[in-house]
Amino acid sequence: MGAFALLALAAAALLLAAASPDSRPAAQAGIHQAAARTAHALPYRQRPPPAAQPVSRVPAGRSAIRVPILMYHYIRYNPDPRDVLGFNLSVTPSDFAMQMDWLAANGYHPIDFDDLRGYLLGQAVLPERPVVLTFDDGYRDLYTTAYPILRAHGFKAVSYVVSGFVGRSTNVTAEQVLEMDANGIQIGVHTVSHADLTKLSGGGLWHEVYDSKVALEALLGHPVLDFCYPSGRFDDAVVRAVQAAGYLTATTTQPGVVHTAADRYVWTRVRVGGGESLEQLVADLGQPEPAERVTAPPAPQQPLHGPPRRPITLPLLAPPEALAAGWRPNEGALP
Numbered sequence: 001m002g003a004f005a006l007l008a009l010a011a012a013a014l015l016l017a018a019a020s021p022d023s024r025p026a027a028q029a030g031i032h033q034a035a036a037r038t039a040h041a042l043p044y045r046q047r048p049p050p051a052a053q054p055v056s057r058v059p060a061g062r063s064a065i066r067v068p069i070l071m072y073h074y075i076r077y078n079p080d081p082r083d084v085l086g087f088n089l090s091v092t093p094s095d096f097a098m099q100m101d102w103l104a105a106n107g108y109h110p111i112d113f114d115d116l117r118g119y120l121l122g123q124a125v126l127p128e129r130p131v132v133l134t135f136d137d138g139y140r141d142l143y144t145t146a147y148p149i150l151r152a153h154g155f156k157a158v159s160y161v162v163s164g165f166v167g168r169s170t171n172v173t174a175e176q177v178l179e180m181d182a183n184g185i186q187i188g189v190h191t192v193s194h195a196d197l198t199k200l201s202g203g204g205l206w207h208e209v210y211d212s213k214v215a216l217e218a219l220l221g222h223p224v225l226d227f228c229y230p231s232g233r234f235d236d237a238v239v240r241a242v243q244a245a246g247y248l249t250a251t252t253t254q255p256g257v258v259h260t261a262a263d264r265y266v267w268t269r270v271r272v273g274g275g276e277s278l279e280q281l282v283a284d285l286g287q288p289e290p291a292e293r294v295t296a297p298p299a300p301q302q303p304l305h306g307p308p309r310r311p312i313t314l315p316l317l318a319p320p321e322a323l324a325a326g327w328r329p330n331e332g333a334l335p
């Protein structure tokens with residue numbers, strides 16, 4: 001059969017398809033339904049580097065790397081001038097936007113703990129000047145104020161959520177946690193009630209460390225692997241519980257920017273407080289981890305939270321250490 005005959009056959013097939021009564025409307029209706037289902041999930045992806053352009057990366061294989069983990073709490077104008085503690089935990093929205101502008105303009109790349117764990121496991125390289133933006137406690141202004149600014153910059157971040165506070169008027173709602181999780185904000189765990197873990201033992205400790213994990217995993221439908229000690233309070237028993245509960249990392253409030261796999265349950269952070277000057281923050285970031293320039297093909301488009309997370313199957317098996325300590329599965333549900 002000649003090329004002409006093939007073309008004629010193809011044209012006839014096209015005409016038939018166009019004439020068939022409702023094949024097209026049905027397909028279009030399917031597309032519209034799919035669009036309606038996903039209308040809330042706005043596209044939020046990092047731009048890949050241009051083709052075969054030189055890019056700067058932190059090459060694989062370093063066991064200790066400088067990655068400042070910034071620690072934020074409120075992003076707000078502190079409502080009570082006499083509240084010194086509140087002021088020190090509050091970065092104003094304009095200061096926060098300025099800090100994000102500065103990071104973007106100076107070549108910093110916010111990553112999350114999937115990225116950092118992946119690097120330390122030797123599974124991934126990091127972009128140059130990596131930094132982690134963490135927000136403790138899950139205050140409502142994380143969603144209303146910080147999240148839009150982060151999205152405008154295409155930045156990833158990490159939110160350490162107190163599971164028992166979800167849905168309070170001062171804190172994020174379950175729907176907001178779900179939306180942020182789907183759009184570049186990695187969810188970490190900050191206990192059930194922001195308790196001082198060094199004052200707890202046995203079932204009480206396990207309730208704070210493990211029920212919070214169970215509750216957030218049930219909400220999100222995937223593992224939640226990163227923990228943050230409330231008020232930076234931890235001791236050996238607390239670290240052992242966090243480890244046995246299945247977390248892979250935990251952060252403190254102790255200052256520092258160098259991290260290794262070996263100290264992943266006591267990672268240090270850089271506190272960003274109220275009224276801090278940009279110069280102070282820049283000084284706290286310190287020298288960036290040395291990067292090397294490579295000519296690389298464009299990276300495949302990835303969701304902002306990195307490689308696909310493993311789905312989980314509920315119910316989870318409780319750690320034997322938890323059961324031995326008297327913990328019982330009872331209060332894991334979100335309020």
Ligand SMILES: [Zn+2]
Nearest residue numbers: 136137230231
């Ligand atoms: Zn906290």
